[in-house]
Amino acid sequence: MSDGPTYGFDTLQIHAGARPDPATGARQTPIYQSTAYVFRDADHAAALFNLQEVGYIYSRLTNPTVAVLQERLATLEGGVGAVCCSSGHAAQIMALFPLMGPGKNVVASTRLYGGTVTQFSQTIKRFGWSAKFVDFDDLDALRDAIDDDTRAVFCESVANPGGYVTDVRAVADVADAAGLPLIVDNTSATPYLCQPISQGATLVVHSTTKYLTGNGTVTGGCIVDSGKFDWSASDKFPSLSAPEPAYHGLKFHETFGNLAFTFHGIAIGLRDLGMTMNPQAAHYTLMGIETLSLRMQRHVENAVKVATWLEDDPRVDYVTYAGLPSSPYADRARRCYPKGTGGLFTVALKGGYDACVKFVDSLEIFSHVANLGDTRSLVIHSASTTHRQLTPEQQQAAGAGPNVVRISIGIEDADDLIRDLDQALAKACG
């Protein structure tokens, strides 16, 4: 499917980027399990290597199965291009790589996936990059945190672990006024519930490991480019606006226009960092995306039922689901996430740390795993696992205190989930 009428989300999640295989007519996208691709002749090879012609060279850079997934994700997010990579964390590094440099910083929300807090507060220092964390509900604090060395603003739309919801438009306006790109991690919302680009985001990153694949089979990541940022408006982004020595002085923005970031991500990012998605992973993720809207509807429906039940239970201290009318974010959720706020939230137990551990160990349908966004319901005690490397202050700021359990609601029968939670609470809370 290419030019033509504008199709709806349900149609695009099945068809975008894919067409019957030209060689065999295979209707499903084949897994092109090939490392390299034969050049037509030496001139063709030279044109490909000079980026004068687009085509397949070597699967570290591009692969036909992965390319279908890239086009599908770009379409669903409303971007111009996408680069897939080996994991969500790889996608974050790949998104920052063309923007950052030694001494430069990213201003990030305090409410992030625990692994991202660690990646940003510790590991990126090895590249000479740094992160400043602020509460993105406080737009003045966000403005104040941005300085001359800031090169990006980063947040999650629906944020881990508490299902906190970001007002992407408000954050994008601040980034825009500062002449900076906004990167939104849209993993927990998925493009079905939120399209950050339509609200002003420059880049969208995903852990495709989660809801997009949806069945807990493969890790993967993706960066979708809005194509809307003017990389040449200042001298802050030389990787995209200045001559690139590795391609004979080619300037990505001048040469590729609104596809500059995407081309850079493949021609420099994947070529030299090598965080490539393999075609098997792309296949599983393509299979998952075909049912994304159906699954997300059920995740939301179940999460509302379960969160409502938990909130009314006397053994429960509080539930953080933004989809509850009692949530301090209920108005924002209705305004910015009209189809719902996903299947992720935390529940705080009155019994504290000990009750949480016993609760997690007593569940039968829910699996205790370090994952989210599976068809299966999942649970984890963040403070002792995913958010373990964080300081107590960081844990509190991220909504992952010791009395809190993160729940990722699956697409099973809601009544069965509630019965399971009830019996585990009985064991945990006496």
Ligand SMILES: *Cc1c(COP(=O)(O)O)cnc(C)c1O
């Ligand atoms: C899981 C996750 C990541 C990291 O993705 P991986 O595929 O595990 O590397 C990043 N952001 C969010 C919101 C996640 O849930």
